[in-house]
Amino acid sequence: MARYGLLIDASKCTGCHACSIACSMYNELEEEVTYNRLEFIERGKYPNAVMEIVPLQCMHCDNPPCATVCPTNATFKREDGIVSIDENKCIGCKYCMTACPYDARQLNESRIPEKCRWCPEMLEAGKQPACSSTCMNEVRLFGKLDDPDSEINKKMAQHEVSQLVTEKGTKPRIYYIKRK
């Protein structure tokens, strides 16, 4: 069983939001709903100001707080590392939404807190998910963390990487290439 991970090179992101639109279209989401978003940081002061962009989505944590708090195991961790949801078991208590330190959950019309599932059918077919394949700058790279020859592992070996909100003990599966 593969162990999936995602490497993000945020320095290449232009802020075009194509990833968000691709996600909404692929998952047939309602208006203004997307499972990934961009966060903006302003650094410095005019005239030496820059804007950094950081793509954000479900981190598919190895210690997912959303799954820990779910009373019916509707949210669960798959063997391949994807944090998934069984909608039939969800009672709509929104505990997962309050537990997620990344604000990754989006309530759908059926009052189920949905989120990015890394398009598993694409990964299993050896393809990149919608957000990644649509990106003109190849900001995202999905791959198998347990395969030493995978692209993601090769790239991670070449760069220094970091993760978000590690202090909450979530052990996220998304890595960010540190900016130079």
Added chain:
Amino acid sequence: MLTNHKFWYAVSGALILFGAAGALNIIIHGEHSMGTSNYVPWGALIAGYVFFVVSSTGLSLVAALGHVFHMKRFEPLAKRAVLGSIITLLMGFIVIGLELGSPFSMIHILFSPNFQSAIFWMGLLYGIYLVLLVFEFIFLLKDDHKKSRLFGILVLISAIAAHSNLGAVFGFLVARSYWTGPYMSIYFILSALLSGAALLAFMYFLVSKVKRTEDMQVEGSHIVSHLGKLMVLFLSITVFFTVWKILTGVYGAVPGKHDGIMALLAGPLSFQFYFFELGFGMIIPLLILTLPGGFKPARVFAAAAFALVGIFVMRIDLVFAGQMIPLEPVKGALLPQFRDWTITWAEWGVMAGAIGGAVLLYLMGERKWNLETAPHEEGEDEKAPVSVQLAKKA
């Protein structure tokens, strides 16, 4: 007016109609009819649910003073307190049922339980608590002191377990520093005592007026006075907890926790915090009760009414202060200072309807059952704890 049955039936009827309209709106329009968002997922109905189940726990705990711990002056309370406890718990269930997106999927709690989830334990423990309460009430009605006391003890244990676990539902949330830690479980139990004493004083004052029998008027006014004294203790404990919550929050500047406290002290929650939570919930009732003549029943009633409004707003503050501070997964990202939330008419309706439902069920209970507690038999006093027996001899 307050002592007229018909007035209360009319009030409860109107509130229930408002509640039914709100509930229908939520059932039809779902989350759109609620003041929640993806960033503030828990809305006013969570606060309403907490208010009702805190009341239920508080009523059980105060009932236990007489019924389990043999404090004579509180013994006559038992039946009304336990009935009130069952009713407020049921109303709490209705409120949370409407907050849940798919309440019927609760069946999966049986088939696919997650023992790590505080909400799983919440369902289980409150379920057990409700069943035990019903048994306690049945034996109280039969004046079977032995069995009702046994169930009283079990209710006491289950109430503390269920309610402290409700605190843990918030306390386990590592992502939200405002709530994280053991404080919530302890605070929930101690503030339940205040809710219980205030609600009983409120109820008992009205019941003693409505009943108009001489016995009830004398007994009622005695009990209300004693409840007033309890309220002073419980109000002081609540002040103590609030003061330390604020000081530790301000002192350390811990992200999330500090911001939540500042939202109360100098942010969007400050009016309701100072005016209702502190003013109505603590300072005004303490002043009413501690100034000379404060334990006269009418004064205790007024203090209880203020405290109940304050406690309700306390729950609102608790739920929203923990969520309105934006999480910051990306440090330095451009975020609003506070996340928006509101309480919609549908949510007000559901909470008002639950109050109406509680009043109606209580009136029906008073009508159906004799809720006066028969004196315990003489021999039973010997089974009381040694300390109680010694106190009596003294």
